[in-house]
Amino acid sequence: METAAINWAEAWKVSGMGFGLVFMVLAILAVAVWLIGVALRRFDGTNTEAVEESKEEESPPKAEA
């Protein structure tokens, strides 16, 4: 740990770009994963989402009981 005059310009750049980068990368992943999901379901002709949602309407009351 050597003392060094802090280069605040660099510090802010690292901070901002680092935080921006993680948003960008995870956003790209989100889009990629969403596209793959859509493509596969279209390709396979299955719409699991609808099936799941109908299930869902039944189950919560049970969870409350």
Add this chain to the structure above:
Amino acid sequence: METAAINWAEAWKVSGMGFGLVFMVLAILAVAVWLIGVALRRFDGTNTEAVEESKEEESPPKAEA
């Protein structure tokens, strides 16, 4: 294995002190373990020893049978 005139004074010292040391260390451990056992049983208000001894009086005849 280099030949060396044996330093018997040192040899006896190592022997005696080594054997003494192991007795001392294990005796200290014995006392420490015993104290912990006593302290915990007093602290918890349980006297497992008595319980065990009463059990014990019953079991040996079974073992013999």
Add this chain to the structure above:
Amino acid sequence: METAAINWAEAWKVSGMGFGLVFMVLAILAVAVWLIGVALRRFDGTNTEAVEESKEEESPPKAEA
């Protein structure tokens, strides 16, 4: 991978001797294993081979059915 004028005499020697060697070694192993098997069965007085062969005559028709 350095370019080198191929020494074909050596190459054929390596090939021939290598292939010969593996035959020799595995043949020696075959003989050794066979001798051990014979020795152990003679020593133990068991003839598992005969037992197995009688079993064998029954099983194939089942496999066909």
Add this chain to the structure above:
Amino acid sequence: MGDFFQTGFDQLTWGNVIMLVIGLAFIWLAIKKRWEPYELLPIGVGILLANLPGTGILLQPQQVAGDAMGSAGLLGTFIEYGLLRYTILPQLIFLGLGAMTDFGPLIANPKLFLLGAAAQVGIVVAFLGALALGHFGLADFGINEAAAIGIIGGADGPTTIYLTSQLAPELMGITAVAAYSYMAMVAFIQPPIIRMLTTKKERETYMQSQLREVSHRERILFPIVCILLVILLVPKSAPLVGMFMFGNLMRESGVVERLSKSAANSLINIVTIILMLCIGASMPGDEIMKPETLMVLGLGLVAFACGTAGGVLLGKVMKWISKEPFNPIIGAAGVSAVPMAARVAQHVGQKENPRNFLLMHAMGPNVAGVIGSAVVAGALLGYLS
């Protein structure tokens, strides 16, 4: 030749004594309070072994290289080869974690990735905070040390260990212990912050109780896509993301069951034992008993708090945008601390509305946060090393 009765008592420093007490405290927390016992129990023992003097167990191979008689110590050897020079151990942990992780909730709802990004703001705040302490002359953290301190806010043990070992090895024990300790304490750290930043109505929001089913193919493609995209975008994240996603691919492929079971069992267990001992052993009293240590701990707490806040605040934005009901609590799980932070979201949510079952929803940002911190670590490593 030394004296026969050369005990360790006379070499024992006050720093050692305090660290022995701390080591015992970690062991107690692990056993009695079940605070991350898989990490804190061996860390506690490592602290004991490192602070009992004269054992030679910390001697590193390079320290005895020229010495014909000398043998390196077990922990010194593992620290030098497993952590500092080859950093094998944290990467193998990530391999095992990948083989244990279910990305289903994130695949089912990929916009939750963003919560895992937002929660990384804690890293940034602690990074700037560490530099500010230097600015005001309170500590002499350079930019590398600031990065290692910041990554505590990633709330992932192996990421913290990996980045610290590369950028600021002298902080290795303390950042790792801070990360694991605060991970064990998320149930105390996060709820007040969540309540402070959300209204009761927001916290009561009922989210649909089931996620869509995720197909086998999506599960297989997920780790492959992550390897390709993340490593292309942030090359230095490969040691973490690559191993993590390789482990997950083995798990989800279904064709190498023996390998994924061994990665998630014997391999990760053996490596955990050794790595956590080494982490504990990286805290000899005389290097730890400094005001900087308290600052690192303080900054780590700030990082956890700000990460939680970041996740919750983006959650509020997403609730505002989203057409379906959306509970911002789950944003707090974006810090990772898998799976404790997701459980915190579940408990806080159910307390406000007994119908709520947020666990599965919170698992999405929770695992996204692991990828998020690895990305930040890779970016920092690429820039600083």
Add this chain to the structure above:
Amino acid sequence: MGDFFQTGFDQLTWGNVIMLVIGLAFIWLAIKKRWEPYELLPIGVGILLANLPGTGILLQPQQVAGDAMGSAGLLGTFIEYGLLRYTILPQLIFLGLGAMTDFGPLIANPKLFLLGAAAQVGIVVAFLGALALGHFGLADFGINEAAAIGIIGGADGPTTIYLTSQLAPELMGITAVAAYSYMAMVAFIQPPIIRMLTTKKERETYMQSQLREVSHRERILFPIVCILLVILLVPKSAPLVGMFMFGNLMRESGVVERLSKSAANSLINIVTIILMLCIGASMPGDEIMKPETLMVLGLGLVAFACGTAGGVLLGKVMKWISKEPFNPIIGAAGVSAVPMAARVAQHVGQKENPRNFLLMHAMGPNVAGVIGSAVVAGALLGYLS
């Protein structure tokens, strides 16, 4: 200090891109086609990791030895220490394979050893072929490279890896991948060759359906005899044969069950993960995208084909000599590729005659072929190194 957004895209070469596609293809073959998934899945991931630029994951310890900041990468470390300098990994695989191998069929009928020898002719043909390509100026394979290429025909992964790492490390990835790929493809490679070299009547030959029972003692003596005889005759085969037979002795002895189970489970699994990643990572695009690579693949295929032919032809001779009915198909299993080649013999045989059950008979030459290739590898190593 680099730029923050230094992604890997600009360093990506065409070689990398092609290798990424090949890596993905291996992953697809492993998962979808179940082609040797335990090898090809991690190999595929290793190819991806090695061809995503800028990761540093391939840096070898010797490359960063003088560099205070630099840490070696995970795969670079395992490649240098586990493969090139100490060759630990393939030997540990052999230990585990030994603990999984049943030599019963070979002990019951030891003349099948000869089929395991005959099938090694593929090694010789490919070896001479590689030298011939050099002779005609098409490639510059030296005698060491030719030996490494030839051993592909041994159809045993660890033997190929071991010999290549010792004689021609620059070919390591490609010979290993060729061996595992062709092993996965024996069901396509062998049947036409078997049919071409045998008459329908030969293939229909019914062999007695059960082998004699092999006693516990014979099973124990077998690995001991192999260690003594083979290593005395071919000393350099010890790293392979010694470990293989030690594993088998642990298995058959029945007195060290915990050890043999660990060797055949956690140990081989952990080592497989690491070794196969390393194999995949030994194929960076720019070293692989050469005409020599295609020649290696072609020669490997020739080796498999000639090995199959060698086994079948000796099978025909043995049928001619043998008093009992003998089906020459089982000679094809002598290439090893355990247990796929034995299954090929079973399928081809049953197709011609539904009563045929050749699997157990084919297991004999199948495991003999493992010993055969290890003997050839040891002989080559003794002569060339």
Add this chain to the structure above:
Amino acid sequence: MGDFFQTGFDQLTWGNVIMLVIGLAFIWLAIKKRWEPYELLPIGVGILLANLPGTGILLQPQQVAGDAMGSAGLLGTFIEYGLLRYTILPQLIFLGLGAMTDFGPLIANPKLFLLGAAAQVGIVVAFLGALALGHFGLADFGINEAAAIGIIGGADGPTTIYLTSQLAPELMGITAVAAYSYMAMVAFIQPPIIRMLTTKKERETYMQSQLREVSHRERILFPIVCILLVILLVPKSAPLVGMFMFGNLMRESGVVERLSKSAANSLINIVTIILMLCIGASMPGDEIMKPETLMVLGLGLVAFACGTAGGVLLGKVMKWISKEPFNPIIGAAGVSAVPMAARVAQHVGQKENPRNFLLMHAMGPNVAGVIGSAVVAGALLGYLS
């Protein structure tokens, strides 16, 4: 380039041949007589591999360091890095043993610790005996060699291996093999000594058949107290006692079940395979075929005998002092040789009085003896290195 048919026959020495026979004898003892098979089977194979000439399997990394072509052998690598330079392997064995050890009987009756101390007298006698042989010009054992020979009397494999590797590496194979062999033979060595030193009435003494129940807390505190006290008093015992007690703490804590199971299963099994192979491989014929080897074996036997006597004699003293009935036979278990020596006490006791059930009582000194030898080893190491 050598000749193709360079077999090992012409390099085989008489020393090799004798060692091959001895290796086969160990394998036979392990399988047929079940003498410590987990150690003697791999040791036997290691002896075979080390005495088959020309294999290169023993080449150590430092021997090939400057040689571009040369690769170190598997066993040479493990011997150098796992035993001589870093001594990792015996410490990992101790970790696993700790996770398998039940200290309950010792905690229930801590005065049995003293029997575990008394039995260490065998170490002292053999140590002085080795020096005396030097004094009379029969051997040239220095003080370090004498210590390594003495520790055979500790009757603990990893302690013997650890101390020998540090003080007298050239004796490593032989002291370890002596220790394991005599441990396998305690059923022959101890009973006559016990009978010689005790009256029939003493041996008939019936001890209360059940020990008090030991609480979970005591079991947890035990390894912690041992770590703190023993390592403070004898710092150099840390590599042994620290790992042993860490393993035990993992076991007794109950909160890290995955870790303690892996330590007691896959980790110890894998390490045992490698370590025992290395031990066997440390006995090349030409270094073993010396009169000193017989002296080491003789002194080791003396050490076992004297250790047994020491335990029994202190047992007699304790019987004399004790208010409750006390059977001095259990003192013999203080040599450790866990759990065989405790079983010997059980058998001898039950033979004299069928009501006797001494096993649990004998387990106390038995495990105390492990700590005792580790203390002596640490003291010797602290003084001599």
